[in-house]
Amino acid sequence: MNNKHFIQRGILLGLLLFLLSSALLYAEQIRRQFWVLDQQFATAFAEVGAMLTQNESILPLLNGDEDLAALRKKFPQIVTLQKTTGRALDAARVEPAEGEQYWLYNPWRQIRVLIDPQTVLHANPRFTHISLHLDGTPPVQSEAFWHWQRQFSQHTQPFTLAASAQPAWGQIPLLPFVLLFLGWAIVTAAAGAIVWQRTQRQHADHRARYYQHARLNTLGEITAGIVHEINQPLTAVQTWIQGAQRQLGQGNSEVVAQALGAALIQIQRINALLTRFREHVAQEEVTLREVDLAECWQHVGNLLEHERTAKHIRVTHDFAPDAKTIQADRLWLEQVLHNLLSNAIQAQQDRPAGWVHITSRAEGDRITLILTDGGPGFTPEALENAFMPFYSGRKEGIGLGMTLTESLLTRMNGTILLNNAPEGGAQITLQFARQGSRTHE
Numbered sequence: 001m002n003n004k005h006f007i008q009r010g011i012l013l014g015l016l017l018f019l020l021s022s023a024l025l026y027a028e029q030i031r032r033q034f035w036v037l038d039q040q041f042a043t044a045f046a047e048v049g050a051m052l053t054q055n056e057s058i059l060p061l062l063n064g065d066e067d068l069a070a071l072r073k074k075f076p077q078i079v080t081l082q083k084t085t086g087r088a089l090d091a092a093r094v095e096p097a098e099g100e101q102y103w104l105y106n107p108w109r110q111i112r113v114l115i116d117p118q119t120v121l122h123a124n125p126r127f128t129h130i131s132l133h134l135d136g137t138p139p140v141q142s143e144a145f146w147h148w149q150r151q152f153s154q155h156t157q158p159f160t161l162a163a164s165a166q167p168a169w170g171q172i173p174l175l176p177f178v179l180l181f182l183g184w185a186i187v188t189a190a191a192g193a194i195v196w197q198r199t200q201r202q203h204a205d206h207r208a209r210y211y212q213h214a215r216l217n218t219l220g221e222i223t224a225g226i227v228h229e230i231n232q233p234l235t236a237v238q239t240w241i242q243g244a245q246r247q248l249g250q251g252n253s254e255v256v257a258q259a260l261g262a263a264l265i266q267i268q269r270i271n272a273l274l275t276r277f278r279e280h281v282a283q284e285e286v287t288l289r290e291v292d293l294a295e296c297w298q299h300v301g302n303l304l305e306h307e308r309t310a311k312h313i314r315v316t317h318d319f320a321p322d323a324k325t326i327q328a329d330r331l332w333l334e335q336v337l338h339n340l341l342s343n344a345i346q347a348q349q350d351r352p353a354g355w356v357h358i359t360s361r362a363e364g365d366r367i368t369l370i371l372t373d374g375g376p377g378f379t380p381e382a383l384e385n386a387f388m389p390f391y392s393g394r395k396e397g398i399g400l401g402m403t404l405t406e407s408l409l410t411r412m413n414g415t416i417l418l419n420n421a422p423e424g425g426a427q428i429t430l431q432f433a434r435q436g437s438r439t440h441e
Contacts, residue, residue: 048159301341
């Protein structure tokens with residue numbers, strides 16, 4: 001083979017390699033466009049989800065007489081606030097309005113608000129089409145190349161977010177192709193090293209963007225979790241203080257002192273909860289210590305004394321002699337048992353008399369706690385979605401209690417399993433390790 005043929009074949013091989021590499025590089029640029037849009041869709045979904053959560057949180061607090069201008073400074077998605085008359089309690093909570101706007105009703109207070117989600121949706125101009133749909137069947141933009149669709153889990157606002165976009169076929173930078181051509185002309189090995197380094201950088205960028213996005217979502221869930229967890233002790237403080245005021249008017253100073261002492265305990269509990277939330281966010285090291293189950297369960301029962309006595313709930317326990325203590329964080333264990341006992345009480349609020357019973361037993365290197373109640377038990381939907389953020393079987397629930405419970409148990413090296421007892425009612429199984437250790441989130 002002469003030099004001319006060798007050069008020709010070398011040029012042909014180099015050209016074929018360049019064309020193949022160029023095609024792959026072009027496809028990668030288009031793929032990067034897709035992932036950028038996919039991240040933007042995920043961000044838009046999180047922002048709209050935060051707006052929907054705001055709507056469900058603020059609506060129960062409105063009475064229809066608020067200053068609309070002042071309200072819109074904090075919640076710009078609220079367009080109009082109106083009072084209603086004779087709205088049935090089981091009527092639809094959401095009704096479509098003009099364009100993408102919709103009415104959100106509170107039949108208990110006979111008010112409704114007009115919500116405009118465009119302030120969030122139009123912040124993403126790179127999409128050919130992005131919209132929010134109530135019926136769950138958004139129209140497909142057939143002329144678009146990419147499509148996204150995802151449904152929200154809010155009970156009163158079961159919307160579907162849909163978007164579509166076109167690749168920017170002609171807006172691809174030319175410099176990588178020139179560099180690629182020079183790389184194949186100089187040496188194939190050097191080009192391979194450049195491609196490898198480029199891939200590594202891309203993976204690092206993708207991981208960084210995903211981590212940042214996950215942190216933003218977690219921050220929203222933790223904020224809502226704080227509101228959820230301090231709501232019950234705040235309600236108890238209000239109840240005790242109101243009772244103290246009534247007893248003070250009747251001259252029962254001893255009862256007043258007891259009520260104020262109970263309120264102080266609840267305030268101290270709020271302080272401890274906020275401290276633990278700070279540790280949870282900061283990912284601080286946690287040391288598990290031996291906790292007496294009987295004392296912990298008694299303390300939780302005292303914290304919920306008003307709720308269980310008002311609903312005639314009998315609370316009992318049977319801790320095995322070799323399973324009376326476990327390795328845990330005391331406050332976190334109290335919070336877990338508090339959430340489970342509160343849920344059991346709420347599940348039996350419509351019954352003339354109810355009960356909650358907890359047992360313990362040792363199984364090898366684990367301690368097992370089983371909590372049962374006399375309620376209706378878990379629905380199939382609840383068994384599947386109980387630990388999903390913002391899922392709740394009650395209309396008034398925020399849906400973060402079980403999510404936080406699972407998170408706390410995980411940090412204490414524990415597990416939780418939901419089931420229904422054969423004789424009826426809920427059955428919740430918790431497992432903890434016998435030996436203490438340091439844990440990290």
